[in-house]
Amino acid sequence: MPTGYDIGLLHALSLTQPATAARIRTEFAHVLESLGGRNGELVALAQLLQVVGRGRHRELAGRLTGRAQQLTGTPVPTPTA
16 A cells, blocks of 8 residues: 555544544644655545445545545545445
């Protein structure tokens, strides 16, 4: 997996807890803000969006697409199960 994948996955899974997500972003900014970290986070988001599309972790759907849009500057469709 690319650099930042694990931290990106941790961050993505914490998005329903804004204080925790903010702390992760702060503590691991040196990774998440690097090109490799950004790519790793995008891979984690893409995988989780696939999981949402299969009916799991639906509570994350909007937050995952929102974060992906922040990183890419491109609209991301919310998956439906």
